[in-house]
Amino acid sequence: MGVRATKHIMMAVKKMRSRLGLAWVVLSALVLFSGDVLAHGERAQLASMRMRTVHWFDTQVTPLQAKVGDTVTLTGKFIPSVYWPETLPSIAAMAFLNVGVPGPTFLRVHSEVNGVPMMRSTAFPLGKVYEYKVVMRARIPGRYHVHPLINVENAGSLIGKGTWLEIDKADTDAPFVNNATVLTGETVDLETYGLGGVIGWHLVWIAMGVAWLLFWLVRKELFIPRFMRIRALGADRANELLTKKDFVVSAMFFTLTLTIILTGYLWAEWKYPLTIPLQTGKVGVLGLDVPDGNLKIEVDSASYKLDGRSLTMHAKMTNNGERPLRIDEFITANIRFINPKVAEGKIVEGEEMVARNGLTVSVDVINPGETKDVVIVASDTLWEQYRMTGLIQDPDSRFAGLLFYGDDQGKRYYQEVGGSILPSYF
Amino acid sequence: MSELQLEESRVKEAKEAKAQILDMESLNNPAAMKLYRRLDGILILVLFTFLTLGIQIQFTLTAGDWDYWVDWKDRRWWPLVTPLTLLMPIGAFTYGIWQRVRLPIMATALTTLLCLVAWGSHYLNFYKFTYFPLTFVFPATYIGVGILLDCALVMTRSLVVSAFIGAGLFGALVYPLNWPLIAAYRTAVEFNGTLLSLADLMGYEYIRTTTPEYLRIIESSTLRTFGGSVVPLTAVFAGFVSIVVYAIFLWVGSYVNKLVTFAKRIM
């Protein structure tokens, strides 16, 4: 009996252990996965918000592997949607081109949009093409998911899709140096420049503060005795508690403090005679026209399956150009739906959120002068993964995306399509 | 007042007078003094811990980015916002401590504790955990103006008069006090054909994803400048507003004090 009972218990423990093991595996997977998701927030925004704010495309990071001190370049294009939600502050008012990396793991050494340097805030009028380039120097080793990012004043951050990037330690053990040459010709390392003065003056003031506190707090009679004496003296005579020594020491501290402030000021003026105020301003940048290849598109209707796996669009397309056009890709909310029959758009190394067989187009070619009714279906499980199922929850059911097409000479065109979208229950 | 109430208050007064005499006598008693000193030690520890946490939270909430980044310490807003936000707790606490124990320590204590806790938090949160260089995230100092305010209190022996001299200097001198710390980062540099200060350049190079350039409130221009001198003008204005804010919070302190006395009476 005893043996059997022990066996039973052993079995139960074993079972429990394996179950716990499984739970542990699931849990850690969940933690890892959710950590990944939480780190970027690319799925946090409402589906329609992601579809109708910024269309990012041709995003590329090179190289994908580098060492600390090396240069990494992020390039790509974006079009601010003309279907920009009315309820959201506009990117055409105030915006800043940024990079989604965990803090200063990289130094941003250069950034530009359509050739204009982007150290400052700017504005991006809707419906135009902007080509950006951000050059960064790797500073801290690690594995990072790098995103293009635009901060829009009062609206928040709009994030493009991420690319994993591996940064290894530098070959030498020398500390990271960030040199800048100031106008006087001197070269300084911004990682450490001026720090001696900062720490020195802080120590001076901490010493002064501590000295003052020690003078008042290290004495025979402190809070309780002084409180009793004041109560005995009465409010009118309470000042009698202050001695002549207190007064003299205070006057000395007062004079010394003013002297140190003045000395510090003069020292700084002597050490850094040429200073300028913080600079600010807003730069303007011109958007490029969308290369639509003279294809006129009128969206008649659009719908999405309630399970969130596909979007269907009926459109009337007229080719006013001189070359036959074939539709090869649809991009919305950072997801690329590619028509495998045409597949003009190239997929770069390390690219994410690509549905390689995600697009079906009812019409193969639209010849010059032709008008065709085209049915486009974008479907992939990526819809689900990136929470496009939430479309039904949106207060303003409209969609937008970029449609890509090319001619027989390999020229690629695109334009934005969008409009109302209805859920389909079948 | 009825006979009975009069009698009662007389008894109470007599009791209090007797207690006060006992109190004063205890000051000559070494055993009592030893106990007082021990209690005072605990009191200082509790008070300073409370002040450290309080000023850290209050300053983070109100001064925030102005305190974090070297490219936020502008000539117009930073030297105005920071003294005002510091003078609120300083005013409120100074009243009680001065009236009860005549110790002019609150301004120095709060600014010194803030300096120490800010170094700790900036060092850990910005330097160790998020890799910003210390050149970009060192805290400013306010200890100098704190000492001036406390000294003014002893020298004038009056909360009201010290509000004019001490709080006025507190507000006016924040910028010159910190100039030896920040001047280095106002050196000019050319970048992409644009004139920048080193602080601006660092703000661009050290990436902050949630603090875009447009958030910095640097200087709102006005046509009515005083010969182009922003700093002295801000100093005068900050000094004046500091006096007002400090006076208001002294009053808040006195009000809180009254509430304490009132609460005691009820109990």
Ligand SMILES: [Cu+2]
């Ligand atoms: Cu990411």
